[in-house]
Amino acid sequence: MGRYIARRLLLTIPVLIGASFLIFAMVYALPGDPIRALAGDRPLSEAVQAQLRAEYNLDDPLWLQYLKYVGGLLQGDFGTDFSGRAVLDTIEQRLPVTARLALAAVIFEALIGLTAGILAGIRRGSFFDNLVLVTTTLIVSVPVFVLGFVAQYVFGLRLGLFPTSGIGEGWYSYVLPGLVLASLSLAYVARLTRTSLAENLRQDYVRTARAKGLKPAVVIGKHTLRNSLIPVVTFIGADIGALMGGAIVTETIFNIPGLGRAVYDSVLRQEGAVVVGIVTLFVFFYIFFNLVVDILYALLDPRIRYD
């Protein structure tokens, strides 16, 4: 197991280098002149523009810019954005916010999604099963920003149950945005759990377990669920990475100062160092949580061994 983990972790190094270069190249390939855009409709004197270009190495060819960036990285320098703020500071400030939001979302996703999926899977064709089907279809088909604005308006503004925006009220501020962020994945988890559980309940070993006279709770909880959860865990694990990076819309609607908003702003401003720093971090999280999922497999299914 230890060797397996070490090998997987070593593999992340080339992936991260490759990913960061690709992202760097993409930002580089964005058309237009970021320095000119900084000034907007106003003039910016030529000497000042030249100075800014020199400061951010914008006159260098792609490979040289990237080498300078990596050179900085090796000395612990993640670069700065156009307002001179260190990228590392931005990450340090915003990562906890994004992590909290993602955590809240994953908790809702697992809690609500699994419960709904299991109940629906056990009582196939029941009223509850149909209710889950209709609700999840609705959630999947409504874009997340609509869901966000409606939730903000109804639960935040009209009913006053949650703060309408910001993170001023601690963990409580993350409940509503967490639910909105989780909504789509939550629907998938419910559907996935239901299908997987329903399929496994038809298996021979379940019939055997029932024939042995085991209680229904044990049959489902101990025998069926462990097998049924493998695809669900895969989905949730991969989703954590997506939730961390894909919260841009939710963070914007609820005015949450997370990494998603920072990346979005930086892409618009073509701030290469910020985009590369944060997106590479997303890539790392994605790889990391996939590794965690793979390790979890072994716990869920004793037949899987990693040596």
Added chain:
Amino acid sequence: MRLSKRSAALIATGLSGAMLLSACGGGDDDGGSSGGAAADGGTFSIYINEPENPLVPGNTTETEGGQVVDTLWTGLVEYDPETNQAAYTGVAESIESADQQTWTVTLKDGWTFHDGTPVNAQSFIQAWNYTANSANAQGNSYFFANIAGYDDLQAAETGGQPAATEMSGLRQLDDLTFEVQLAEPYAQWPTTTGYSAFFPLPQAFFDDPEGFGEQPIGNGPFQAEEPFVPGVGITLSRFDEYGGDQPANAESVEIRVYTEQSTAYTDLQGGTLDIVDTLPPDAIATAEQEFGDRYIETEQGDITSLGFPTYDQRFADPNVRKAFSMAIDRQAISDAIFNGTRTPAASYISPVVNGHRADACDTCQLDVEEANRLLDEAGFDRSQPVDLWFNAGGGHEEWMQAVGNQIRENLGVEYALRGDLQFAEYLPLQDAQGMTGPFRSGWIMDYPVAENFLGPLYSTEALPPAGSNVTFYSNPEFDRLLAEANAADGDEAAIAGYQAAEDVLLADFPAAPLFYRLNQGAHSERVDNVIINAFGRIDAAAVEVVE
């Protein structure tokens, strides 16, 4: 976030009916600030978007950081929100000159920065030299271009060092007096010094510019006791040793960063935000009813024009440009698209500054017959469609399309919208004479002077890349009249001069004036005396917390 704005608008339109029915609830949600608040002045909150630059006056070029900087600083002069005239309520006792070229600035005694150090002549001279120096890459550098010796502070080659670090035109006379030598006479110069680029800087800035940009030290009615947090904002508290006559009424102000305008508006409705200085477009129709006398509409010092590529053969004839202008029904576009919040323009000069004439432009009225006559006379080829250019993501598509439809209907010329480019591509293309047809051109004044609507946009000096004259209009007669007006002694002579220059512009017609903007804001029941000026800024010191 620009992407979601339109989608937000769609939803909000649906919701606005519901909002009307249950007109503002909330208001019970203002944290722990009630109770003892009234005694010490209380606290209130205002909204900005994420500032793009560090909070240094010389480097803050946009309105977001500008609101913070304006709250933290007081300049040499201040602008009266009613008349938009410079008033000597700032640091300057007087700014005088005999020849409109050599100015003597006398400072009032007793002003200090938030860190206790005095505001003196050095605070201004050092700050201006720093901002002007191209090696420091400050966005507001060009505001000092008319001071003698500015060119020596511009590096000749990329990344190089400029020849000098001090402008020869700045000379300290004594602790509270300094002399400013301009390259050319400019009678309006004292008025320009109210702009944030001219704010003073304490020694602390030069010791640690980076830290300063996060927690600035100014000389204004409010001070920063903690650093600015990107994405969140900053809370400023009243500066008790403030040197001005009008200290802040409130104990503190929270400047909160929002990405999405409609979220800020929702918070205003919910009572968790006190002042919103711009309303989302879809809320404008209902906001006046919803907020009543807490709804504020202010004339803005700006202009939206349809610029013409004077370098393009098709638009080289002024009569063609006038024909296009006369084919546009400005009021109809304002009503249909902007809920009537745009005033049709009939002058290059905004109505908020002295020198505006409501009837200056007789080719800015809809006159289809005359437009067609001019177009025929000029031999304009109507079979070719015209390109209409605007930058993407600024909400310009709808009204540019309306302009296009009117051109098609009134002139029988097809149009094609060219609105795919973001600023990063759009601006360099403008500089490179890449506009193949009329284009959207927007200008927000830096200071309330008629010259600010003429020189930076149409003078030969302002041709790209040095300036914003993207129509590439150049007329020595216009330049001469402008220079004369700049040197004129006395307001009356100056205004007559600027109007004479504008007349040349109206004859040559490099751009068609379209609209002046009205700004809409609103505030909660917790605050009173909310003033939003012609720059769209909130006068934070004037705000009173009534609860």
